Amino acid sequence: MSTATSPGATPPATVAPAARRESPLSRLLAVRELPVVVALVALVAVTTAVNPLFLSGQGVKDLLLNATIVMMLAVGQAMIIITRNVDLSIGSMLGLCAFGTGTMFAGDSGVPIAVVFVAMVALGGLLGAVNGMLVTVARVPALVITLGTLYVFRGINNLWAGGTQYFADDRPRAFGALSVDTVLGIPIITLVAVAVVAAVAVVMSRLRAGRDLYAIGSDPDAAAVFGIPVLRRVMAAFIANGMLVGLAGVLYASRFNSVGATTGTELELTVVAAVVVGGVAIFGGSGTVVGAAVGAFLLTTITSSLTALRIDKFWQQAVVGALIIAAIAIERIASLRAARKLREQSEREVLDV
Amino acid sequence: MSETIAAETAERPSSRLRALLLNRGAAMVYVLIVAVLLASISIDRFASPLTVGFLLLDVIPVLLIAMPMTLIIVSGEIDLSVASIVGLSSATLGVLWADGWSMPAAMAACVVVGVVAGAVNGFLIAIVGLPSLAVTIGTLALFRGLALVVIGDDAVADFPREYTRFAISKIGATGIPVVMLGVVAVVVLFGVVLHLTSFGRGLYALGHSREAARFVGIDVDRAKFWLYVAAGVVSAVVGIYWTLRYSSARSDNATGLELTVIAGVLLGGVSIFGGRGTVPGVVAAVLLIGTLNYGLRLDRVSDVVLIIVTGTLLIASVLGPRVGEAIGRVRHERRVRAALPAAGPPPQAPAEGAAPAISLESLHPSSDPAPGAANERKQR
Numbered sequence: 044m045s046t047a048t049s050p051g052a053t054p055p056a057t058v059a060p061a062a063r064r065e066s067p068l069s070r071l072l073a074v075r076e077l078p079v080v081v082a083l084v085a086l087v088a089v090t091t092a093v094n095p096l097f098l099s100g101q102g103v104k105d106l107l108l109n110a111t112i113v114m115m116l117a118v119g120q121a122m123i124i125i126t127r128n129v130d131l132s133i134g135s136m137l138g139l140c141a142f143g144t145g146t147m148f149a150g151d152s153g154v155p156i157a158v159v160f161v162a163m164v165a166l167g168g169l170l171g172a173v174n175g176m177l178v179t180v181a182r183v184p185a186l187v188i189t190l191g192t193l194y195v196f197r198g199i200n201n202l203w204a205g206g207t208q209y210f211a212d213d214r215p216r217a218f219g220a221l222s223v224d225t226v227l228g229i230p231i232i233t234l235v236a237v238a239v240v241a242a243v244a245v246v247m248s249r250l251r252a253g254r255d256l257y258a259i260g261s262d263p264d265a266a267a268v269f270g271i272p273v274l275r276r277v278m279a280a281f282i283a284n285g286m287l288v289g290l291a292g293v294l295y296a297s298r299f300n301s302v303g304a305t306t307g308t309e310l311e312l313t314v315v316a317a318v319v320v321g322g323v324a325i326f327g328g329s330g331t332v333v334g335a336a337v338g339a340f341l342l343t344t345i346t347s348s349l350t351a352l353r354i355d356k357f358w359q360q361a362v363v364g365a366l367i368i369a370a371i372a373i374e375r376i377a378s379l380r381a382a383r384k385l386r387e388q389s390e391r392e393v394l395d396v
Numbered sequence: 397m398s399e400t401i402a403a404e405t406a407e408r409p410s411s412r413l414r415a416l417l418l419n420r421g422a423a424m425v426y427v428l429i430v431a432v433l434l435a436s437i438s439i440d441r442f443a444s445p446l447t448v449g450f451l452l453l454d455v456i457p458v459l460l461i462a463m464p465m466t467l468i469i470v471s472g473e474i475d476l477s478v479a480s481i482v483g484l485s486s487a488t489l490g491v492l493w494a495d496g497w498s499m500p501a502a503m504a505a506c507v508v509v510g511v512v513a514g515a516v517n518g519f520l521i522a523i524v525g526l527p528s529l530a531v532t533i534g535t536l537a538l539f540r541g542l543a544l545v546v547i548g549d550d551a552v553a554d555f556p557r558e559y560t561r562f563a564i565s566k567i568g569a570t571g572i573p574v575v576m577l578g579v580v581a582v583v584v585l586f587g588v589v590l591h592l593t594s595f596g597r598g599l600y601a602l603g604h605s606r607e608a609a610r611f612v613g614i615d616v617d618r619a620k621f622w623l624y625v626a627a628g629v630v631s632a633v634v635g636i637y638w639t640l641r642y643s644s645a646r647s648d649n650a651t652g653l654e655l656t657v658i659a660g661v662l663l664g665g666v667s668i669f670g671g672r673g674t675v676p677g678v679v680a681a682v683l684l685i686g687t688l689n690y691g692l693r694l695d696r697v698s699d700v701v702l703i704i705v706t707g708t709l710l711i712a713s714v715l716g717p718r719v720g721e722a723i724g725r726v727r728h729e730r731r732v733r734a735a736l737p738a739a740g741p742p743p744q745a746p747a748e749g750a751a752p753a754i755s756l757e758s759l760h761p762s763s764d765p766a767p768g769a770a771n772e773r774k775q776r
Contacts, residue, residue: 177715181715183714187668191710194706194707195708201703358541358544360540361537361538364541368526371526
């Protein structure tokens with residue numbers, strides 16, 4: 044887990060080491076992602092204790108496959124939410140990219156898989172750029188604009204697909220194998236997703252562009268005054284998110300049996316929920332993409348766990364809802380505590396001086 | 397993303413009547429009238445009682461839920477869980493009726509379910525103080541999940557004839573559904589509360605800032621709590637209507653309706669940041685979406701493609717004013733520059749004394765990062 048990637052947390056060594064009287068334990072407890080990681084570990088542990096088959100080779104593979112696509116989407120969405128925006132159109136974007144994948148293979152079964160990946164990532168980036176343009180150039184709230192493009196993109200998908208659906212037979216076997224074959228028990232598409240999550244995590248925690256996104260989300264006006272190119276950064280976040288959605292769309296077409304006009308509907312709120320559960324504040328400025336990925340993993344794992352525990356499948360969604368609310372409440376308590384600690388610390392420093 | 401409060405109508409020196417006839421909501425009403433006229437002229441079979449009937453039956457759920465949603469968004473919050481409450485209410489009605497409850501008792505139970513669901517939202521948002529966007533994403537899943545727990549994969553369809561027939565019955569030969577009388581009552585009720593009571597004015601203040609609302613003398617937490625309860629009750633009533641109209645109680649009834657409702661409310665001129673919007677504008681917007689959809693469907697445009705219309709309208713409705721503002725700003729700057737003979741330094745960082753520049757700025761959203769960005773470009 045990456046530690047201390049929330050914006051306020053400068054590396055402890057550089058900030059007045061004497062003033063820091065925190066033990067390693069309390070620093071660990073301050074990690075935003077801790078609750079969701081603990082919840083995930085507890086969930087898996089309890090489920091395995093009751094039903095040992097849960098962590099069998101096939102069981103793990105299923106868990107990873109289920110989580111892969113939501114994980115990628117959650118990482119992209121986290122970047123957007125950290126800048127205090129939101130993208131509700133991702134379900135429709137994913138639908139277009141998944142159907143585009145099907146169309147490319149159906150048109151020419153010999154098309155190289157790499158070409159399809161590149162084309163769909165580009166398509167996703169383009170759709171993300173449309174959202175980004177509307178949000179940054181026209182300066183319209185992202186919630187409203189992406190609600191609009193949710194409908195527009197879905198309508199285009201309907202227009203394009205009509206009643207057409209592409210099934211597993213329409214694509215090359217090697218493409219379908221991406222979500223069947225495993226390396227060390229981990230499906231290939233999951234490895235792709237993990238690599239992407241790691242790359243984005245590095246950008247967000249180490250590079251200037253990533254840190255700027257936190258600054259923008261904490262206070263857009265202050266970020267602009269500070270000289271951060273706010274519009275360009277937000278635009279880049281939307282494009283990056285679009286590219287991730289495009290990639291997820293291709294993986295979706297590999298993982299699932301059919302793609303058509305309704306692929307990816309109602310995915311948006313699940314993904315936002317995963318991001319929130321993963322400890323990303325809904326009003327931007329804090330949280331990490333790794334947290335969002337773990338949140339996605341937790342949400343998709345619950346479904347499998349409840350099945351393995353033989354709990355009535357109808358309870359699954361209610362449990363997910365309760366979990367989201369719990370996550371928000373925990374986040375709230377944590378941020379209140381952090382605020383109090385900051386205040387006490389500054390009071391101490393004033394007294395020391 | 398701080399508050400976008402232009403309060404144009406209040407600042408411009410125009411009479412109240414003019415303000416009333418020229419605001420966003422009024423514009424929506426004009427667009428609706430034009431759309432209905434155009435559809436009646438250009439599409440055969442549009443101007444008929446049959447059209448009125450089906451069109452209204454289709455928009456009733458959105459229209460009803462849009463009322464409490466308008467008040468909630470005006471006060472600066474949001475509720476994404478409404479469609480799930482519709483589903484939960486529908487599932488409850490089905491299960492209780494199948495269990496042998498009488499219809500009135502089952503319907504009353506649905507309303508109670510709505511009160512409780514709304515109170516849960518209200519408690520978490522108003523009392524605990526959690527962000528409404530996140531909370532209602534959670535209760536969206538929770539209430540829909542509970543609907544599944546209640547009714548599972550089943551569907552209950554054998555509702556008494558007199559009830560299902562009442563849901564679609566018309567007033568004589570006008571084609572207007574009888575239910576519409578109740579809907580009008582609800583719309584008028586919410587319109588009066590928002591526009592003609594001190595509570596409603598308090599909601600606008602609340603949308604601007606909590607502090608402002610407190611100074612106006614509104615009990616912020618209590619107001620928010622009751623708004624969510626109202627949304628729960630109206631959604632539960634829509635659940636009953638939905639069940640009877642399609643004579644089917646299922647857990648997935650009205651899935652995704654929340655975004656349709658919010659699209660209608662925003663199209664009606666309600667600012668997503670709160671503090672601005674009118675009930676007539678929202679009613680006109682919801683009817684406009686309904687009319688366009690119905691008209692285009694009569695014109696044999698495929699149903700699924702029609703959602704493009706909703707999306708485009710929504711984008712255009714927020715983009716249009718911005719384009720207008722931008723043009724106005726450019727023209728104003730040109731005028732200012734022409735008026736100042738030595739227009740050396742560009743108007744960057746308007747000083748406190750520069751009255752015209754400040755009044756210009758105050759018309760635009762405070763989150764507007766344009767001046768900084770523009771300066772950056774100029775310096776290169």
